[in-house]
Amino acid sequence: MGSVFDIIGPVMIGPSSSHTAGAVNLGRIARQAFGRVPEKIRIVLYGSFGATYKGHGTDRAIVAGVLGYYPHSPEVKQALEIARELGIVVTIAVEKDNLYHPNTARIELSSGGMSTEIVGVSLGGGAVSIKEVFGFSIDISGKYNTILCSYPEQVGMVARVTQILAAEGINIAFMEVSRSGRKSNALMVVEVDDEIPEDVLNKVSEVSGMLGVRYIRKLS
Amino acid sequence: MALDAIQNFQQLVETALENHCTISEVVLEYEMESTEKSRVELLEQMLGNWRVMKNSVLEGMAKQEATMGGLVKGSASIVEAAIAAKRISEDRLSKTVLRALAVAELNASMGLIVAAPTAGSCGILPAVLVTAQEEKNYPDDKIVMSLFTAAGIGLVLAKNASIAGAEGGCQAECGSAASMAAGALTELAGGTVNQVAEAVALSLKNVLGLTCDPVGGLVEVPCIKRNSFLAVNAIVASDLALAGIRSVIPVDEVIGAMKETGELMPLALKETAQGGLAATPTGKVIGKKLQEETFEK
Numbered sequence A: 001m002g003s004v005f006d007i008i009g010p011v012m013i014g015p016s017s018s019h020t021a022g023a024v025n026l027g028r029i030a031r032q033a034f035g036r037v038p039e040k041i042r043i044v045l046y047g048s049f050g051a052t053y054k055g056h057g058t059d060r061a062i063v064a065g066v067l068g069y070y071p072h073s074p075e076v077k078q079a080l081e082i083a084r085e086l087g088i089v090v091t092i093a094v095e096k097d098n099l100y101h102p103n104t105a106r107i108e109l110s111s112g113g114m115s116t117e118i119v120g121v122s123l124g125g126g127a128v129s130i131k132e133v134f135g136f137s138i139d140i141s142g143k144y145n146t147i148l149c150s151y152p153e154q155v156g157m158v159a160r161v162t163q164i165l166a167a168e169g170i171n172i173a174f175m176e177v178s179r180s181g182r183k184s185n186a187l188m189v190v191e192v193d194d195e196i197p198e199d200v201l202n203k204v205s206e207v208s209g210m211l212g213v214r215y216i217r218k219l220s
Numbered sequence B: 001m002a003l004d005a006i007q008n009f010q011q012l013v014e015t016a017l018e019n020h021c022t023i024s025e026v027v028l029e030y031e032m033e034s035t036e037k038s039r040v041e042l043l044e045q046m047l048g049n050w051r052v053m054k055n056s057v058l059e060g061m062a063k064q065e066a067t068m069g070g071l072v073k074g075s076a077s078i079v080e081a082a083i084a085a086k087r088i089s090e091d092r093l094s095k096t097v098l099r100a101l102a103v104a105e106l107n108a109s110m111g112l113i114v115a116a117p118t119a120g121s122c123g124i125l126p127a128v129l130v131t132a133q134e135e136k137n138y139p140d141d142k143i144v145m146s147l148f149t150a151a152g153i154g155l156v157l158a159k160n161a162s163i164a165g166a167e168g169g170c171q172a173e174c175g176s177a178a179s180m181a182a183g184a185l186t187e188l189a190g191g192t193v194n195q196v197a198e199a200v201a202l203s204l205k206n207v208l209g210l211t212c213d214p215v216g217g218l219v220e221v222p223c224i225k226r227n228s229f230l231a232v233n234a235i236v237a238s239d240l241a242l243a244g245i246r247s248v249i250p251v252d253e254v255i256g257a258m259k260e261t262g263e264l265m266p267l268a269l270k271e272t273a274q275g276g277l278a279a280t281p282t283g284k285v286i287g288k289k290l291q292e293e294t295f296e297k
């Protein structure tokens, strides 16, 4: 059963909780999966997202999220202009067909030689689900603090990461390892209730064999 | 007395009667129990939302530019001017209408609103409550409590019917908002717990079958003006309940009928922009134009 603030709320920039507020959340997750402000943002909008994005400000909303704004930030409306002032190149493409869901976006962030791509859907009421990160198929809700660990496939990684978290008394809510990505890499997704301190994340990054660790804070 | 789940409206009513308290008190206790947050914390959070609501009325009134899809512009100022020129009377009705238009238009222009229960129906509660506060000088903390009543009604509807246009048509969005506002208003005016239930039932009976048929798929036509009509529904329902009129069909049965009606409604009338107003000759021309602007850029 929900909270009263699911009914009287969220406080958000309109016009649509799925096409605007949820889109900001997708942008926020993409930014955290990339780890910094990108130089380029490429967005592909599918299905209903594509058909109605101008009137719903979906493009603005995603860019606002990538810039670190929230669904209630007044800047959402001006996000395209703010990105331009910051010298960030934004491109939008539209696909008529649905992918996963009627409200789906592919968000590609790049800077220098680095790039990250996520595919996420907006479920309504601002809730989202991330379906792909770095080409791995996964499922992240953003309701938990989430650690993404990528590494060349090898035994023992899960144990090493869970040991570090256990030693810090951090309780794991969900965990998933995806191997369907390119090359023979794996992506471990760990969702936890608590906030993870920086030094613990550093310990996880220092695990031998680890390629990259990203931390995605739960959506408020 | 705290409930660990809200099952239906009757349960809210009985719990309030047993404890000699208001429905808002029962809902607040439920929220404290389920979130483990303190009363003060929850009241403050709701006060924050109420402040955003009040501000959305002011901002919506001041707004000049057209909505994102460009379909609606300045409807609140048009009504305001008509009131100033005494072409329509300045009363509770016209002020409520004006405010609902202002907030719903602000939403469609990417302004800051409180979804209540959804963004598309965000104008109804603020319009009704701001007007009530102006008329009766209710202090903010009383209004904040009435928002817990509104939320309780919304929780029952979300559980036993729907609050999503894509699932239940607009009866689920603007209809739910109207019944939430009707209940809140009735409690504010000092109505009994049973009168709150009657207000919800009376309000909902007059939204059953309301379709969701937004032109071009945008939250503009008919959504913005619909907010003003359904804000008035809330006032009528509350007045009738306070006067002592009772709904022949009890509130939980009306909610059951709302669920069934939503299920019977064809998909074309549930937010897909394939039927109703969206599929009229004019609706289609507008929809096509919006599509072209989107795809050729």
Ligand code: SF4
Pocket (backbone or CB within 6 Å): B120, B121, B164, B165, B166, B169, B170, B171, B173, B174, B211, B212, B213, B214, B218, B219, B220, B222, B223, B226, B271
């Ligand atoms: S018509 Fe549909 S989109 Fe518009 S307010 Fe009603 S439910 Fe929401």
